[in-house]
Structures are given as C-alpha cells and as structure tokens.
Amino acid sequence: MIQMTLIQIDNYGPWTVTPTPRTESDLQILQAELYADLQRQFAAKQGLVFFTRFDNMLAVTNNVDVEDHLRIQRSIRNRYPITVSMGVGAAETPYDAQRNATTALQTYGGAQSDERNEVLAIDGLVNKEDSFVQIAHIDINGITESLTDIIPAYDTSFIVNRVQHFLMKKLIEKGSLLFFIGGDNFMSPCNGLEPQGLLKIIEEIEEEINVALKAGVGKAPTAEKAANLADLALEEIRDGFAYDLVHVMKE
Numbered sequence: 231m232i233q234m235t236l237i238q239i240d241n242y243g244p245w246t247v248t249p250t251p252r253t254e255s256d257l258q259i260l261q262a263e264l265y266a267d268l269q270r271q272f273a274a275k276q277g278l279v280f281f282t283r284f285d286n287m288l289a290v291t292n293n294v295d296v297e298d299h300l301r302i303q304r305s306i307r308n309r310y311p312i313t314v315s316m317g318v319g320a321a322e323t324p325y326d327a328q329r330n331a332t333t334a335l336q337t338y339g340g341a342q343s344d345e346r347n348e349v350l351a352i353d354g355l356v357n358k359e360d361s362f363v364q365i366a367h368i369d370i371n372g373i374t375e376s377l378t379d380i381i382p383a384y385d386t387s388f389i390v391n392r393v394q395h396f397l398m399k400k401l402i403e404k405g406s407l408l409f410f411i412g413g414d415n416f417m418s419p420c421n422g423l424e425p426q427g428l429l430k431i432i433e434e435i436e437e438e439i440n441v442a443l444k445a446g447v448g449k450a451p452t453a454e455k456a457a458n459l460a461d462l463a464l465e466e467i468r469d470g471f472a473y474d475l476v477h478v479m480k481e
Contacts, residue, residue: 232363232421233356234327235299236317236335237268237279237287243342245312261285264310271302278365278453280409280417286341288328288407290419290453291318292361296352303348313348320354323405324419330354361451364421366406366428366476367460368397370414371442390414393441400431417457420447429476443475444468450481 246252261284269279272289275298279289291299299316307313315338319330334353339346370377370393377386390410397416398408404427406420420428425447432443444467448459459479466472466479 231292231320231322231356231360232290232324232327232419233292233294233318233320233354233361234324234331234419235272235277235289235291235294236319236328236331237289238315238317238335238341239264239285240313240315240347241342241344242285242312244344260310260312264306264312264314267306267309268302268314271305273454276452276454278417278457280407280411282409288331288409290324290363290365292356292363293358293452295355296350299350303350307348315346315349315351317351318353318355320356323422324407325402325405328407358451362421362449363419363451363453363456364423364447364449365453365456365460366418366420366423366445366447367457367464368408368416368418368432368443368445369464371444373414389441392439393435393443396435396439397431400434404431417460419453425474425476425478429474432475445476447476447478448480449478455481 246257265281272279275294277289277291277294279287281287317331317335319327321327321330330353334351338349338351394410401408401418404423406418406423408416408418411417436442446460446463448456450456463477463479467477
C-alpha cells in the first residue's frame, strides 16, 4: 500500500491579489521556498514531495503519521504568511491514493474558501506492516550530446516537456504518476506496474517521438528508500552493469 498527501495552500489565489496584486518575483520566491521547506520536513520522515502547480503539491508519505502532518502544518503557519491544508489517502496504486487524498480534502471546502484553514483530512493511513513504495527514476538517453550541446536551450526544454506529456499519459493508465525532477529526469511512483509494463511504455515512446529512455526502479517501505534504490538502479544502467532499459533494485 502506498500513502500520498495532497498539500494545498489555503485561499492562495485571492491572497496573491489582496489588497493589490503582489509582486510576481516575491510569489515565485515564496512558492520555491515553501516547496524546499516541505521537502526538507517530509524527508526527515523518509517522505518525498513533488511539486505539481506549486500551490498544490503531492507527497509520498509512507511512515508519516497524523502528528507528523500536524507538526509540519504548524511549522509552516509559524513562518509563512500563508497556511497549508493537507489530505491523506492510501491505496494499492499511487493514482488511487492521491485521488482519495484529494477527495478527503475537498469535503472540507474549496481551495479558495476563506473559511478553510489548515485542515488535515485523513482518508487512510498505511500501517508499517503494509507499507510499500515502488518508484521509477526515468531519464532521456544521451541528452547532453544529442540536445543540450546542440540545439537552443528552450528547444531542449520543449522536448523534455513533450516526453513528460507522453509519459504522464501512458503511466496514468496504469495507475502510476509522473513528476519532473529537473534536467532530463522524471520520477514515477508506480506501485502495481511491472517492469515489463514500464519497458513497453519506454519502447512505445521511442517509436512515437524518437526519444530513447531508460529507468531504474526501486522498491522499499518508504519513498526515500525506494527513490534511492531507483537512483542506484539507473546508475547501474549508465555504468554498464545492467543491460536492460529497466533495472530493478529492492530493499
């Protein structure tokens, strides 16, 4: 079972324009610092946060309990001009877990409600005995030589975004999620997706848009451990110790 937490800034849209529109650079700094802060606090409990739209973030939070969530909310309230609400859900697949987390939070009011403040909505938590996270680290083969050092930077960014779109579209059909994590790298919480299924997706993308990918997959009780194993598995492909395009490592 995988546990996911939706993190949502309370009443953020109206706040950004009250009493007048706030400076865009200050808003961007707030969002970036909040993401880094939340990443640091969830990582202390072996969780992993992914930005989606910055005012909304999704985290894999196996091993993070109710009190941990409440403590993080209090910490944000004490140091920022905004508060965050959270929904927590658990399921066999990441997509279902985040859907449950979202539904739980939505029952307490809309994202721009001026009445909803620092809500913690729990749909389900994962027991330690049932905790399992599978994460794939996916990257583009040879992007530096084939794109970064050859074509304009924005063109490379466009291709990376296109790859992300194709991966998201195919992975969501398998109950998996996908997040861009910088450079040419993506991470996919993918409980329930077999290596052959991921390999098939990689082969389809190369055929459809002529971009070659590879992936390391990690399996562990927490997100931090699974992500680290996925990184190690990917490095074994890069270093030639693994010869498949999808390589798996388990705790």
